[in-house]
Amino acid sequence: xxxxxxxxxxxxxxxxxxxxxxxxxxxxxxxxxxxxxxxxxxxxxxxxxxxxxxxxxxxxxxxxxxxxxxxxxxxxxxxxxxxxxxxxxxxxxxxxxxxxxxxxxxxxxxxxxxxxxxxxxxxxxxxxxxxxxxxxxxxxxxxxxxxxxxxxxxxxxxxxxxxxxxxxxxxxxxxxxxxxxxxxxxxxxxxxxxxxxxxxxxxxxxxxxxxxxxxxxxxxxxxxxxxxxxxxxxxxxxxxxxxxxxxxxxxxxxxxxxxxxxxxxxxxxxxxxxxxxxxxxx
Amino acid sequence: xxxxxxxxxxxxxxxxxxxxxxxxxxxxxxxxxxxxxxxxxxxxxxxxxxxxxxxxxxxxxxxxxxxxxxxxxxxxxxxxxxxxxxxxxxxxxxxxxxxxxxxxxxxxxxxxxxxxxxxxxxxxxxxxxxxxxxxxxxxxxxxxxxxxxxxxxxxxxxxxxxxxxxxxxxxxxxxxxxxxxxxxxxxxxxxxxxxxxxxxxxxxxxxxxxxxxxxxxxxxxxxxxxxxxxxxxxxxxxxxxxxxxxxxxxxxxxxxxxxxxxxxxxxxxxxxxxxxxx
Numbered sequence: 001x002x003x004x005x006x007x008x009x010x011x012x013x014x015x016x017x018x019x020x021x022x023x024x025x026x027x028x029x030x031x032x033x034x035x036x037x038x039x040x041x042x043x044x045x046x047x048x049x050x051x052x053x054x055x056x057x058x059x060x061x062x063x064x065x066x067x068x069x070x071x072x073x074x075x076x077x078x079x080x081x082x083x084x085x086x087x088x089x090x091x092x093x094x095x096x097x098x099x100x101x102x103x104x105x106x107x108x109x110x111x112x113x114x115x116x117x118x119x120x121x122x123x124x125x126x127x128x129x130x131x132x133x134x135x136x137x138x139x140x141x142x143x144x145x146x147x148x149x150x151x152x153x154x155x156x157x158x159x160x161x162x163x164x165x166x167x168x169x170x171x172x173x174x175x176x177x178x179x180x181x182x183x184x185x186x187x188x189x190x191x192x193x194x195x196x197x198x199x200x201x202x203x204x205x206x207x208x209x210x211x212x213x214x215x216x217x218x219x220x221x222x223x224x225x226x227x228x229x230x231x232x233x234x235x236x237x238x239x240x241x242x243x244x245x246x247x248x249x250x251x252x253x254x255x256x257x258x259x260x261x262x263x264x265x266x267x268x269x270x271x272x273x274x275x276x277x278x279x280x281x282x
Numbered sequence: 283x284x285x286x287x288x289x290x291x292x293x294x295x296x297x298x299x300x301x302x303x304x305x306x307x308x309x310x311x312x313x314x315x316x317x318x319x320x321x322x323x324x325x326x327x328x329x330x331x332x333x334x335x336x337x338x339x340x341x342x343x344x345x346x347x348x349x350x351x352x353x354x355x356x357x358x359x360x361x362x363x364x365x366x367x368x369x370x371x372x373x374x375x376x377x378x379x380x381x382x383x384x385x386x387x388x389x390x391x392x393x394x395x396x397x398x399x400x401x402x403x404x405x406x407x408x409x410x411x412x413x414x415x416x417x418x419x420x421x422x423x424x425x426x427x428x429x430x431x432x433x434x435x436x437x438x439x440x441x442x443x444x445x446x447x448x449x450x451x452x453x454x455x456x457x458x459x460x461x462x463x464x465x466x467x468x469x470x471x472x473x474x475x476x477x478x479x480x481x482x483x484x485x486x487x488x489x490x491x492x493x494x495x496x497x498x499x500x501x502x503x504x505x506x507x508x509x510x511x512x513x514x515x516x517x518x519x520x521x522x523x524x525x526x527x528x529x530x531x532x533x534x535x536x537x538x539x540x541x542x543x544x545x546x547x548x549x550x551x552x553x554x555x556x557x558x559x560x
Contacts, residue, residue, distance in 0.1 A: 023458040032462040039469035043478055047332060050483045051341045060339060091375065184324030191331040197338035 008103040012111020013118075016080065019087070020119055030122060037072045037123035038130075044068050044196060045135070056135045062227050065137055067195040067219045069127040072120050073160060074193075074215060075186040080116025081109045081164035082171040082182030089278065096277040106165060106263060113164045117157070139226050148241055149225035152248070156218040159252040162259040163189075163215075169259070169266035173273075175280035195219055214255055217248035299387030303395025307365075308402060322410045329353040329411070332478050333419060343421065344512045345479070348505055350415035352477040354408035355504070358442055359497045361404040363467050366446025369396055371453040371460045379454075383550070389542045393450055397443040426510040430520055434507065437527040438500025444534035445496060451541035471495060476502065480515040489517050496530050499523040 021029045048061055055061070089095035098108055131137035167182045174181060190196070192206065193215040199207050210216050220236050221244055236244065270276055290298050332349045335341075373379040382392055415421065425431055453460055472478065474488055475498035481489050492498040503523040506516040517523075 019458075029462075032459075032466060035466045036469045039473045042473045043332075043469065044335065046473070046476075046479045046483055047335050047341075048339060050345065050479045051336065051339045064335065180324075181320065184320060184328075187328035187331075188324050191327050191334070196331060197334045201334045201338045 004102065004104055005107045008105075008107035009111045009114065011103065012084075012108040013114040014111075016084065016112040016115025017118070020115055029119075033119050034123040034126055037120065037127060040072075041065070041068055041127050041130075061135070062138055063198070063223060064196045065131050065135065066128075066139075066223050066226055069124050069131070070219060070222050071190060071193070071195040071215075072124050072127070073117060073156075074163070074189060075183060076116040076120035077113040077160040077164045078167050078182040078186045080182075081113040081161075081168040083179060084109060084112035085168045085171040086174075086179045089276070090280065093277070093279070099276055105267070106260075109165060109168045110161050113161060117160075137227075145225040145241075148221060148245075151245065152218060152221040152225060155245075155249060155252055156214075156222070159214045159218060159248075159255060162252070162256045166255075166259040166262045169263040172266045172270040173275060189213065189215060192216075193219060212251070214248055214251040217244055217251065220244060221248060295387055296391045299385075299391035300395040300398065302387075303392050304399035304402075305395075307396060307399030322407050322414075325353065325357075325407075326411055326414060329415065330418075333415075342512075343419075344509045346419050347416075347421040347423070347509055348480065348512075349478050350412060350419065350421060351505060351508065352472075352501060353415070354411040355438075355497060355501050356472060356477050357404045357408045357411070358401070358439065359471065360468070361400045362442050362446035363464055365400045366393070366396055366443060367449035367467075368453045368460055368464055370450045371456060374454065383546060389546060390447070390539060393447045393538070393542070397446065401439060401443065423508045424510040425508050426513070427507060430524070431504065431507045434500060434503045434520060434524050434527070437524055437531065438496055438504070441496035441500070441527045441531040441534060444531045444538060447538035448534045448541060450538070451545040454545060471497065474498070480505070480512075481517040482515050493517075493526065494530070496527055499526055503527075 023029075024032075044064060048056075048064065052058065052061075085095065088098060099105060128137070128139065132139050164182070167185050171181055192199075192202070192210045193213055194210055195215070199210040199216065202210060217236075221241065224241060224244075239247070289295075329349055332353075333346050336345050336349065370379055370382075373382065382389060416423075453463075456463060474484070474492040475481070475495055476484060476489070476492075477497070481492075481498060481502045484492070489498070499518070500523070502517045503520040506513045506520050518526075
């Protein structure tokens with residue numbers, strides 16, 4: 001079984017990479033890949049600069065910048081996984097072939113998300129380097145809390161894969177218009193996860209949503225491990241690193257159970273309703 | 283005896299083609315109302331993230347209004363890119379492009395129909411975003427001139443959709459890179475056109491180059507008119523921006539007509555433009 005999982009993940013990652021990248025030269029592909037995340041960062045920097053007249057040394061800027069940089073992965077993995085369902089079913093008409101092949105469809109979807117994770121990593125690294133070099137981002141190689149950073153990042157990838165599985169499972173039941181569904185959900189979570197502003201800025205009634213999603217804790221832990229000299233979220237300051245990590249692990253486990261349950265339900269419904277090979281382009 | 287079928291020609295055929303293409307677009311969306319909910323709800327939530335950033339760093343209410351207006355107007359840009367410029371690319375994928383070229387109606391009429399149908403739907407979404415956003419965040423508007431507001435809006439639409447018509451031929455030259463090109467035509471355009479912040483915050487040279495995209499000047503002019511208190515944040519005066527938008531609309535329309543004619547000749551002579559290239 002493990003061998004099936006591994007081969008499904010590996011093959012889908014390779015396929016995802018080919019679909020994403022083999023239409024052009026690597027340098028042009030890299031430019032296309034980093035343009036969008038860098039532009040999103042540029043928008044945020046301009047919002048900030050408009051109000052503060054370019055005071056980039058403020059802890060609030062570091063909070064926002066690092067959260068936004070790592071949030072790139074959320075959009076990449078969720079879009080990569082859900083778009084693969086739509087693309088394979090509606091455009092390449094191969095989803096039914098994947099279903100009858102000896103692969104585990106969950107790991108296949110995860111593989112497609114992995115391809116996007118790998119390609120978008122370049123954008124995240126470039127964003128962080130620009131922030132450090134030009135925007136006074138307080139990240140110093142010697143003060144980074146490496147064990148916390150690596151543990152948080154690894155658990156975060158699992159959480160993102162589960163979120164991606166949940167969204168791509170729902171995409172199985174949606175028509176071709178769902179191409180933007182993953183991206184839309186990622187954009188919505190951008191609001192609630194405190195990625196670019198502390199959760200206490202949200203109206204009181206919306207704050208529990210932010211505290212219920214693992215991404216909030218993931219981003220906070222990443223900030224704490226990277227920005228040793230800058231304060232993190234004012235909302236979570238009372239919680240120590242270990243406590244925060246514990247909450248993050250528990251919420252990731254709950255999310256995983258929910259994602260696997262959603263997949264089982266959507267997969268069965270899609271098979272029953274004949275949606276695996278449905279073409280809905282209007 | 284076969285009954286005679288009435289056939290329109292000339293301008294009547296042009297108008298019928300426009301109406302036919304616009305109708306199918308509008309009806310297609312009516313059948314997917316869930317899509318409207320997704321396409322209004324999720325972007326509104328995403329816009330709120332920028333609004334809360336402004337709140338977190340002490341931005342004014344007018345800047346929050348800038349985000350809402352920018353987010354609403356960006357729907358027209360999304361519509362132009364996805365449903366105008368790249369539409370022939372998608373139509374080729376599903377086999378409709380060849381039918382368009384074979385049909386007796388003009389390609390300009392088909393594009394115009396797509397523009398009209400798409401414009402109505404984008405206007406519904408944009409309107410919902412403005413209404414909901416303004417209510418949720420208590421945005422007040424101080425309109426300096428209603429006639430100028432209407433003029434700027436329609437000039438922006440004309441220039442935007444003419445640009446989409448012109449780009450439709452360009453997209454036919456694309457293969458899989460089309461999707462990446464669309465990506466590059468979204469957030470990077472929002473950045474250089476000042477969709478979520480005053481255009482004046484950008485370097486004047488960047489703003490000048492970005493003015494070739496009608497969204498840039500259209501949005502800047504609209505903001506100066508509806509947020510009269512913040513008119514000082516404008517790039518050029520709304521009247522100059524209107525004149526430039528008119529010029530852009532005329533240039534883009536002429537270029538669209540020329541490039542579509544070229545594309546049709548190429549399709550017939552070489553048969554390459556209608557082939558499916560996944």
